Amino acid sequence: MENLWLIVLIFSTFFSIFLILYRNYLRFSPVCFNIRSSKHRRLSLPSGTLGWPFLGETIEFVSCAYSDCPESFVNKRRRRYGKVFKSHIFGSPTIVSTDAEVSKFVLQSDSKAFVPSYPKSLTELMGKSSILLINGSLQRRIHGLIGAFFKSPHLKAQITRDMQKYVQESMENWRDELPIFIQDETKSIAFQVLVKVLIRLDPGEDMEILKKQFQEFIAGLMSIPINIPGSRLYRSLQAKKKMVKLVQKIIQDKKESGISNVPKDVVDVLLNDTSEQLTDDLIADNMIDMMIPGEDSVPLLMTLAIKYLSDSPTALQQLTKENKELKTLKDQLGEPLCWSDYLSLPFTQNVITETLRMGNIIIGVMRKAMKDVEIKGYLIPKGWCVFTYFRSVHLDENNFDMPYDFNPWRWQDKDMSSCNFTPFGGGQRLCPGLDLARLEASIFLHHFVTQFSWVAEDDTIVNFPTVRMKRRMPIWVKRKRND
Known part of the structure; x- marks a missing residue:
């Protein structure tokens, strides 16, 4: 099925953009750059x-992207030609x-030098006014x-x-005799949380309609x-x-x-803006x-x-111990857990950081040069x-010892602000929800490891066109007895 998809993609792309590619190939061939102005x-x-x-090299890139080592296309050329x-x-x-x-320079440059570049299908779906595509003062305003x-x-x-509410509601329905598909469960939880943050929509009929249409949209x-x-x-x-x-109906109801x-949600934030740039x-x-991260x-x-x-019992044991100790302390004090409690768990944060490094949910970012740009002599x-x-940066042995091993302990004495670690991008388009992503993951892991033990079925990570688990991560859970 994947091979059929690849064949269809290649031939459809060939016929739909044949003339554009031919023009670009002639325009940007090495011969053309031999006669550029003396300035360069x-x-x-x-x-x-x-x-x-x-x-070009699209066929080989996509073929490698579907493999167990998607970075092989890039690494092969890096060994032959260099890091750039x-x-x-x-x-x-x-x-x-x-x-x-070089990547840091590109990410931190303004729209006079680089602008976002995405596949045509994505740009059509996002639209010209999407925060992913707009530039300049409007983008900075919305992002800020x-x-x-x-x-x-x-x-x-x-x-x-x-998050605590939706996690508990989800986990209450888990049964020992049936497999739990973690990917499905986390999508349901995170989507509800994010939709409430964006448009303050609670679970119900409208939420179910939105979920159904969103699945059609994101496909x-x-x-x-x-x-x-x-x-x-x-x-x-x-x-x-x-x-x-x-959403327009929600906006109209708010205005009336x-x-x-x-502000109680993002719509309130944007409606309160006085710049008059932000239309309904x-x-x-x-x-x-902005629902896509959910x-x-x-x-x-x-x-x-x-x-x-699941593949690292030692890490799981330390994570569980840390979270159990926090739960016991808060139970003794008779206090509910707050966001600072979750983010104060050092090993839990190391697990999340290492997951971001190895998982590479965002494999990279594409930008288009708006003018000739010089970087490190290129x-x-x-x-x-x-x-x-x-x-390739996150899995480079020069940056991380034994990069393909899951090792949360490596972050105990490592600087996360290094340009060698950029799971959320960088510069003016740094993901504004990075702290919330960590918070949601921390809450989920806390409730999961303190309530359940589990056995995971064999599953593999698919890295293209998006990162996902091939079988949706099925596990068999056993509810822990209260101590």
């Missing part, structure tokens, strides 16, 4: 190859960076407003209460970019329109009842886009943590893409 003659493109005409090399993938000449300093709200003690306290993020009735992209766009209508001066349509569109990155962080802990030509490939 002292610079050179990184070594590498553009691969086949039109297709040129290629041609997904229809664009591309500079691939596995150099942490949301980031400040996500850091507020009020929101962290709210998320702690909601098209990495689809073939053909928008005709019946196509995957078309169905996803229709699903997004239905979700936008639901009076917008709270003390822009807010509604972005609420849908379906993708946050649930996978929790799922992969369970996967790695030329990144205007119009080319830059792929900052985090996975």
